[in-house]
Amino acid sequence: MKKTLAKICFVLVAAFMLAAPQGAQAKKLSGDLEIFSWWAGDEGPALQALIDIYKQKHPDVNVINATVTGGSGVNARAVLKTRMLGGEPPDSFQVHAGQELIGTWVEADRMEDLTFLFKEQGWMDVFPEGLIKLIGTDKGIWSVPVNVHRSNVLWYVPANLKKWGVDVPKNWEEFIKIAPKLKKEGVVPLALAQNWTANHLWESVALASLGPDNWDALWNGTLRFDSEEGVKAWELFGKVLEYTNPDASSLSWQQATDMVIDGRAAFNVMGDWAAGYMATTKKMEPGKDFGWAASPGTNGEFLFLADSFGLPKGAPHRDNAIAWLKVLGSKEGSDTFNPLKGSISARTDSDLSKYNAYLQSASADFGKDRVVGSLAHGVAANETFMSGFASVMEMFLKTNNAKAAAMACQQLADKAGLGK
Template identity: 35%
Template sequence: MKKFLAVILLLTLLGSILPTSFASAQGAGEDYTAQADDSLSKLADKFFGDINAYWAIMSATNQANAKDPSYVKITNPDVLEVGDKLLIPSKEDAQTFMATFDPAEGDVGKLFASGAKGQLQVGNWWTSGGEFAGVNAIYELYRQENPDVELIHAGIAGGGGTNFQGANVNKLIAGDPYDTFMLHAGLEAERYTPDLYLQPVDDILAETGVLEVMPDDLKALLKVRGSTYTVPLNIHRGGVMWTNTRVLEKAGLAVPTNFDEFFAACETLKGQGVVPLGLGLADGFELSHTFEDVLLGTVGADKFTGLWNGSVSWNDAGVAQALENFNKLLDCTNEDRGTIGWVGGIELVINDQAAFNIMGDWAYGEVLVNNATDYVKWNPAPGTQGTFFLVSDGFALPKEAPNKENAIEFIKLITRKDAQEAFNQNKGSICARTDCDYNTFPEDRRAYFQSAADDFKTSRIIPMVTHGSGAIPSWATQFGDIVIKFASDRDVAAAQAAFILAAEDAGFPQQ
């Protein structure tokens, strides 16, 4: 039973909570005690003749739990223990519930009761082990300070927000937004028509005092149409080449610093039956992300920045060379790259099956949860030394947030030093504040965080396009589509011509 293909829900029971309305409250339906081999799908089939109606059982049981804790609190529909007390709604009530419930659109609030002060639905795409470990540290702080609020982790899987963003737009347009939702700092806010749907957070940032300890580069990046719509929680470094030192040592290789060295290492590793570069593509953003690293490593920081501000033409010879390099790099990757996502790519390195993985430092969260810090190390992607590919995660406040006061408390919380330290030591990123003390982080991970913080202070900061910071959404989407097509046909001239047209569509005439 795979309930989490579209929506992953992870929630810890709060203290005193009150139920919202549900047709089959405790006075209707029937109690049921879970038996061996039971599952919610099997029970939905048994009682309703519809295996997909398990959501109705989850909602009814959670509403009952709000009144009577002898009923189980269901936080994961895939997990049912022998002896769990459930409330099975009537078939009519289950059909009524399912008629208006769509998990793919993030209707998760209907699955849970409300606290005395309502709910807080946190829309996001953090569903992997390392990602959730980070945001759950924030949740624990919020729950301690707001015990009368039912906090709901409304996570929709899909690396880089691929699936979440579409569902989020639909909810905003329908007038049924999350109370707060995750987005990348920078121009990604344009995806959500901020003037219409988002509340500026400049006053909240000023009130909390966080602007006094926020890097100037980040503050400038946050401004969209003259206002700030994103409260940043972290800063990720996008240009990291994760390296398995055990694999390299066995192969007798040093860490490559440029593409000539990388391709030489690739041939050596392939000759020894080792995958040179672990790569997963199933989450949709990985090809674009990897090519951005290749493009920066090939043309350098000045030309890369110029390509996106119109001062350098996409007809430049460096773009063609970057495509040639990318073509060769793809031949250094695992054959099953299309069937695994970004987590699968870093896991190949963690499991000694690949030497390298080019991915942002959110991959460090997977290194941490797999206890691989002693042999999986970080290096700049080839040719990118002296640069810092910036990706920043944050949260926005919808104008029509159903529980706005709860959302504002969450927004204020994530600006705090203690919250950012708790989050980032698990997520693999550094704080969006300059005063975090990385010496307080667990000893096995301090070195990376201090390294990233030092590099952020001294390196050339470059916003990453794939993750919403460096270009308007329509241009970033075209860029990604071109890279995907190139990975299939390997036509350098066609891809470069398409890049030229995309830049012109974005308002930058090309020579």
């Protein structure tokens, strides 16, 4: 009796063991997936939604959500560097699309070419051509963009403008004309926050001053920073600065936005994450409680930045990571993530009904405007230039010497090898 039981057991176990590998053959992913990003605070839910989609598709994969806080990824990038140099790369990491990725990691030959994935998933057709150009080099495509943000947006509260009797300036000349009036009212014409927002403002001003062709020429090395046009951009920036708040460097960007909301300031140039802040955190209705326009003089131009994820060479769970990238690039993933994050999809076929009024307008602009890369957010230039640019900005804020700043930028560009 006992022997029979043992036999049955043996047969059952053997059958199970034979069956098990068959299950695995059905391309079932398992193991870990470590995603490295700086989306911890307000952006956390958006990232979590993506992870949820992934977990639905691959329930056996244990997703490790490694986040390092710090605005614009300041701290995350440093941690990432130590991990990469230490030979311990995450499976996939967040990075600003463009030169921030290319200049640092592609040049260092530490990223995998994702062209095969783009072709396989048909992404070559759904992502705008200009965008693919900016996230790739002649050697390949290096990351999957998950969102698109616009940098050159001017924010205001329509009711307040009415009260002060001013219109939204179409260009900086208009702004400079109405600014003294606002000042007399005791209102800061343009709210500014700490250092990086000065860089952010600069790119909107410089784009207006240079025009999109010269802007691109600046970054591919055909237009010199110390040329007449370059100096002019700095001069205009200096003039604009005169109408900003003096305590800027001790404010966060949210506080600068608050100044506009509270009516202490008239305008603020900030990326469109400000829309998310006002709509979600401050519960304001887009178009009614707050208004927007392209920053002065940049109508028809879309200064873009994008978050993307790449695949480092030597990722410990490559298959899991590729599955993750597929989710990111998919329509489902994109349209789940972006409404939550307050950004628009990089895909041209996204379902606009899921987005709020601002995002719909931005999405429409993205489709028809001239798309150019942001400097302050890592698209246009590599990290060496960006970091040096912050010091040049500090120097300019202190001395207000346009010529010196332009010269310094050119030196920096030579050092960073812009356009090479």
